[in-house]
Amino acid sequence: MNVIELHDVCRSFGARLAVDRLDLTIAAGRIHGFIGPNGSGKTTTIRMILRVFAPDRGQVIVFGKEHGEVADDRIGYLPEERGLYKKMRVHDVIKFFADLKGSRHSQADIDDWLRRFSLADRANHRVESLSKGMAQKVQFIAAVIARPELLILDEPFSGLDPVNRELFKDAILDLKRGGMTVLFSTHDMSVAEQMCDSICMIHRGRKVLDGPLDEVRRQYGEDTIRVRTGLTNSELLRLDGVMRINDLGRMRELRMRQGADVQSILRNLVQAGPLEHFELGHPTLHDIFLRIAGDTCAQNECAQNEGGVDG
Amino acid sequence: MGKVLVVARREYLAAVATRSFLIGLALMPVLMGGGAVLPRLLTARPDLETKRIVVFDASETSRQSEANEIDGNNQLEPLGRILQQMAEHRNQREIVDESGRPTGPRYEIDLRLVEHLTDALRLEQSDRIRSKEIFCFVELDTRLFDLSQPSASPTTDRTGTGAAFYADGGALSDVRRWFDRAISDAVRERRLQAAGLNPEVVQQANRPVAVEGFGLVERDRDGGIRKAETVDRLSAIFLPMGLMLAMFALLWMTAQPSLESILEEKQLRISEVLLGSIQPIQWMTGKLLGSVLCSLTTLAIYAGAALVVAWYLDYWEKIPWKIVPWFVVYQLLGVTLYSSLFMAVGAAANSTKDAQSLMMPLLIFLLLPMFVWFNVIRDPDSGLAVGLSFYPPATPLLMIVRMMVSSSIPVWQSIGTMLAMLLGTGVCVFAAARIFRIGILSQGHTPSLRELGRWIVSG
Missing domain, CATH: 3.40.190 (D-Maltodextrin-Binding Protein; domain 2)
Incomplete structure (x- = not known):
């Protein structure tokens, strides 16, 4: 069963087209990543799903209904730009959001979440006394406290330190295991790669990639070689079959030309100098994102020469 | 309705259960009384x-x-x-x-x-x-x-x-x-x-004659005729003026925090979080209800204090009991009208400075009764007084003044102004809700008055 279906959805603000003929399907019980650069139309799409905005054209179907109300209690929402009442106490502010959603078992849930996020001893502190990370935890709890069926998270990991990032990741995976459908937007491709069952990439209002993560990666094939070698980037670029280099520091990713022979590249690398590491694999989501965003950029703005160095 | 009550409860507690509320309660009479006491203090130290x-x-x-x-x-x-x-x-x-x-x-x-x-x-x-x-x-x-x-x-x-x-x-x-x-x-x-x-003869002839002021003669409960009471300066000017200022202060003490509260929610992006949980109209209604409850609390505290003072100073007989229910109803409608307008300004603004700019044209309409109250006290049945009583932002203030000064306000005027007030409040809440719905999501750009008009018309 699909929780969300968008068909041919358009939305503009004045002369600016924010979302352009977008089709999207999100199945129940899965984690769906919504990826795209700033200003690509992610938040507008999320607001249409929340019924805050109506589309200019197309259908937005949520829980099987095309015309629902704003603030459906079955949806939990954590916006990218988020704040809390500074003067309220942590427990009270979570209870306030639970009550707004009509949650019946909020007290036990509040205690559980506060314990899980190590905030139990802060329950009676005012929000203004919390650190940024703690406030983000409270915001997350406020979004999930009413046990929604669909959880929409807009950039949930932005500004989090690695420890809290893991905490949020585990919490989201647990919620999914409990049957919740999760849609989250992110710039962080590595997180999306680790967590998402499927992804949708949107760029300048248009969908450029959509589907289960494995399928998306398969679609781009095994065209990426990760190497650790003493050769310079220019020397690597001169190798036959290498189209582009992504310099990651200790490791470099070589993107092969279509139809290039891996064995030939390996032979050339060994002959050219000492080779410490050689690995053939799928492109990462980050790489795919850069290719699409870069291709679009190249088409529209900056006609680049074929071949080059990233990173 | 449940969500409205949840918001109303939060708004009420956020306004009332604070130190600033108590300080405001204590300061308001001090500030109002200061106007009367200060000149006396100054004359106590003459040049x-x-x-x-x-x-x-x-x-x-x-x-x-x-x-x-x-x-x-x-x-x-x-x-x-x-x-x-x-x-x-x-x-x-x-x-x-x-x-x-x-x-x-x-x-x-x-x-x-x-x-x-x-x-x-x-x-x-x-x-x-x-x-x-x-x-x-x-x-x-x-x-x-x-x-x-x-x-x-x-x-x-x-x-x-x-x-x-x-x-x-x-x-x-x-x-x-x-x-x-x-x-x-x-x-x-x-x-x-x-x-x-x-x-000396001319001076004698020119000696002025003081005309003693009385109210109206009326029948008492036993059917007898009750003599008219002397109208002194206290009941003729200061009591109506005091009640009007009290009403004005109550309206502003409630409406101003509504603006600040919306502005805080918008600036801190709490509005973004709330959008996923509540519809804008429920949100605004809850805030209005919270404002009304807050003003009732303030009124109850001041009324209680005023009764104690009246009893202590033996002014019990001077209390205009007939006006009390009207005062409460006009105040509730006034708070709703003023708060809705202030909330609309808060939702449309992005900063305190924006809010001040947007408030300027609004203030001209809201402060109008303050410019004419003395004329209304002097002649409560004049065309100006009657006409302005039907202007909703002025109705609560001027009707209270008129009721205090004149005991012969026609019933049609009391009911008519109440209906005008209800209608005006409804229109203001409707317009404010439309501005609120769009304004609360609008960031970084302060709408012009024309844009606000378009938001109201197009929704």
């Missing part, structure tokens, strides 16, 4: 510095010859000398209290009888004023006795009236007012003598 005054009397030649024609003698005192005597009388009798302590400054007049005053002499005296040597100088000339001069006040025009007062910023000074009165009295006396009338 006792002696005022040295130079009077140039150039009125003597013609006056003396005129007096000679009337009386046939040369015994009349110069006008400047009479002023000197009046000042001396004032110094000895009028500015000393029962215990002999001075209550005002002495006026010492240095009289100079001159033929005419030159500009050079005026400049010299002005310099003496600048150097604080004297306080002022007064110039009298022959035109003071010219009855063809159409002057109401002898000192308003030097060239026209024959009396002029020179001081540094002394247009409103007590000294000038004293000369106004003293010169008028002295000249009047001379004019009466010139007309062959006895000034």
Whole structure:
């Protein structure tokens, strides 16, 4: 069963087209990543799903209904730009959001979440006394406290330190295991790669990639070689079959030309100098994102020469 | 409805369960009472510095010859000398209290009888004023006795009236007012003598008659006729004014925090979080309900305190019980109307500065009753008073004033203004809800009045 279906959805603000003929399907019980650069139309799409905005054209179907109300209690929402009442106490502010959603078992849930996020001893502190990370935890709890069926998270990991990032990741995976459908937007491709069952990439209002993560990666094939070698980037670029280099520091990713022979590249690398590491694999989501965003950029703005160095 | 109540509860607690609410409660009467107490405190420490005054009397030649024609003698005192005597009388009798302590400054007049005053002499005296040597100088000339001069006040025009007062910023000074009165009295006396009338007889004839003010005669519960009560200044002016100011303060004490609360939610992006949980109209309704509850709490506290004070000061009989229910209903509608407008401004603004700019045109409409309240007290049944009572932002304030001053407000006006208020409140809430719905999501751009109008019309 699909929780969300968008068909041919358009939305503009004045002369600016924010979302352009977008089709999207999100199945129940899965984690769906919504990826795209700033200003690509992610938040507008999320607001249409929340019924805050109506589309200019197309259908937005949520829980099987095309015309629902704003603030459906079955949806939990954590916006990218988020704040809390500074003067309220942590427990009270979570209870306030639970009550707004009509949650019946909020007290036990509040205690559980506060314990899980190590905030139990802060329950009676005012929000203004919390650190940024703690406030983000409270915001997350406020979004999930009413046990929604669909959880929409807009950039949930932005500004989090690695420890809290893991905490949020585990919490989201647990919620999914409990049957919740999760849609989250992110710039962080590595997180999306680790967590998402499927992804949708949107760029300048248009969908450029959509589907289960494995399928998306398969679609781009095994065209990426990760190497650790003493050769310079220019020397690597001169190798036959290498189209582009992504310099990651200790490791470099070589993107092969279509139809290039891996064995030939390996032979050339060994002959050219000492080779410490050689690995053939799928492109990462980050790489795919850069290719699409870069291709679009190249088409529209900056006609680049074929071949080059990233990173 | 559940969500509305959740928001209302939060708004109410956020407003009431704070230290600033208690401080505001305590400060409001202090600020309002300060207006009445401060002048008294200031007069309790009067200015006792002696005022040295130079009077140039150039009125003597013609006056003396005129007096000679009337009386046939040369015994009349110069006008400047009479002023000197009046000042001396004032110094000895009028500015000393029962215990002999001075209550005002002495006026010492240095009289100079001159033929005419030159500009050079005026400049010299002005310099003496600048150097604080004297306080002022007064110039009298022959035109003071010219009855063809159409002057109401002898000192308003030097060239026209024959009396002029020179001081540094002394247009409103007590000294000038004293000369106004003293010169008028002295000249009047001379004019009466010139007309062959006895000034004492004329003074007796001119003695004013005080008209005692009463309310209306009415029947009591036993069917008898209850005598009309005396209308004193307290019940005629200060009580209506006090009630109107109390209503005004209650409206603003409630509406202003509504604006700040919305602005905080918008600036801190709490609005973004709330959008996923509540519809804008429910959100605004909850906030309005919270405001109304908050104003009721404030009213209950002040009313309770006022009752205690009235009982203690034995003013129990002065309490206008008939008006109390109207006051409560008008206040509730007023709070709803004012708060909705303030919330709309808060939702449309991105910063306190924006909110102030957007408030300016709104203030003109909301403060209108404050410009006309005195006219309404003087004539509560005038066309202006009746007409403005049907203007919803003014209805609560002016109707309370009218009800306090007049006991004969027609029923149709009470009901009509209430209906106008209900309609006006409904329209304001509707318009505010539309602005709120769009404004709360709008960031970084302050809408113009035209845009706000478009938001209201198009939704």
